Amino acid sequence: MIRHEYLSETQASYRRNLEGVERRTARSIASGRAARAVSRLVKVSVVVHVIFRREVENISDAQVKSQIDVLNRDFRAKNPDRSQAPAVWKSLVADANIEFALATRDPNGKATDGITRTKTTRTSFLPDDSMKTAAGGHAPWPARRYLNIWVCNLGQNLLGYAQFPGGPAKTDGVVILGSAFGTKGTAAAPFNLGRTATHEVGHWLNLRHIWADTLGCGGSDFVSDTPNQAGPNTGKPAFPHLSCTNGPNGDMFMNYMDYVDDVAMVMFTPGQVARMNACLADIRGGLGR
Amino acid sequence: MPVERSALIGSWIRSGEEDGPEERVYRRPDYPFPPARGRESFELAEDGRLVERGPGPTDVPTEDSGEWEFEDDSLRLRSPAGERALEIVSAESDRLVVRA
Ligand SMILES: [Zn+2]
Numbered sequence: 001m002i003r004h005e006y007l008s009e010t011q012a013s014y015r016r017n018l019e020g021v022e023r024r025t026a027r028s029i030a031s032g033r034a035a036r037a038v039s040r041l042v043k044v045s046v047v048v049h050v051i052f053r054r055e056v057e058n059i060s061d062a063q064v065k066s067q068i069d070v071l072n073r074d075f076r077a078k079n080p081d082r083s084q085a086p087a088v089w090k091s092l093v094a095d096a097n098i099e100f101a102l103a104t105r106d107p108n109g110k111a112t113d114g115i116t117r118t119k120t121t122r123t124s125f126l127p128d129d130s131m132k133t134a135a136g137g138h139a140p141w142p143a144r145r146y147l148n149i150w151v152c153n154l155g156q157n158l159l160g161y162a163q164f165p166g167g168p169a170k171t172d173g174v175v176i177l178g179s180a181f182g183t184k185g186t187a188a189a190p191f192n193l194g195r196t197a198t199h200e201v202g203h204w205l206n207l208r209h210i211w212a213d214t215l216g217c218g219g220s221d222f223v224s225d226t227p228n229q230a231g232p233n234t235g236k237p238a239f240p241h242l243s244c245t246n247g248p249n250g251d252m253f254m255n256y257m258d259y260v261d262d263v264a265m266v267m268f269t270p271g272q273v274a275r276m277n278a279c280l281a282d283i284r285g286g287l288g289r
Numbered sequence: 290m291p292v293e294r295s296a297l298i299g300s301w302i303r304s305g306e307e308d309g310p311e312e313r314v315y316r317r318p319d320y321p322f323p324p325a326r327g328r329e330s331f332e333l334a335e336d337g338r339l340v341e342r343g344p345g346p347t348d349v350p351t352e353d354s355g356e357w358e359f360e361d362d363s364l365r366l367r368s369p370a371g372e373r374a375l376e377i378v379s380a381e382s383d384r385l386v387v388r389a
Pocket of ligand 1: 203
């Protein structure tokens with residue numbers, strides 16, 4: 001069952017919220033409010049909850065900081081590998097004008113390094129939000145003010161997962177497998193360039209997969225400057241890769257919202273940036289203030 | 290060698306790392322899969338019932354139930370997620386290969 005469908009069934013307001021999010025996103029883009037938001041730098045306060053059983057899962061401060069550095073490059077289009085974007089899409093490499101910093105104040109106003117560390121007895125976690133509770137994990141800091149990132153031994157060989165805006169505050173944030181977090185320490189190839197968090201934070205800011213989560217060509221990612229694409233790409237595809245009669249340029253597999261290896265994803269588009277900024281101007285408006 | 294229906298029963302998980310240019314590879318759940326952003330899989334029951342799984346919109350695996358049929362080397366999967374036909378190239382006990 002799709003996670004957000006699960007939420008919509010268990011939580012009466014969730015589907016209405018999602019529909020509301022889409023209406024507000026469209027209005028914010030049409031009115032220019034999202035564009036005004038993008039012209040202003042937004043700085044998001046981040047708390048990283050490290051959940052560990054074995055000492056090796058208790059990743060270092062340096063590994064955490066290496067992930068924040070990646071977010072700051074990718075969401076400002078300062079990542080050097082953006083030069084990999086094919087010539088036809090170079091002009092679509094977009095700066096989201098969003099920066100990230102580990103929180104310096106905790107919810108009670110006390111000084112913090114923005115990292116919590118919690119010892120657990122769990123060998124691994126399913127993608128069921130169990131790491132987001134005090135029983136076995138760590139409860140989130142208030143979602144209106146912080147981006148919560150949980151780093152743990154996520155099971156089922158899953159690299160990470162996210163929650164869209166409009167969902168329950170007590171599970172809001174993203175979850176990343178420790179060995180796919182940052183660029184140092186336990187980060188392991190081919191997911192050692194911090195792009196799992198870039199992808200998940202994209203979802204957290206309301207971005208959809210570039211293939212629109214449908215089998216075939218019928219869906220939309222609600223972004224007009226990304227080509228229609230049949231399904232996820234993986235590994236390191238060669239350009240062009242065609243599907244859904246999207247020739248001659250084919251799939252924009254080098255977009256952060258595809259499923260390729262870290263080394264192969266290098267860009268957001270202006271359409272995606274507009275959606276993220278509509279989210280920051282509105283439903284996640286409490287962040288960075 | 291023709292593929293027997295009985296060889297298809299059970300769970301198959303996409304092992305895209307092993308794909309060739311014209312082939313898609315699936316493995317059994319006990320295969321040591323490396324981490325992935327998400328994996329497609331399907332479970333074929335003897336009685337024709339199907340459970341399909343795949344990455345959801347926020348990367349949490351999603352699940353759909355449906356039916357499957359096997360005829361002329363073609364595996365038909367039908368569920369609310371859609372309908373598709375996979376042309377079976379080979380079916381060993383631990384490795385299923387379909388035409389890309
Ligand atoms: Zn995703």
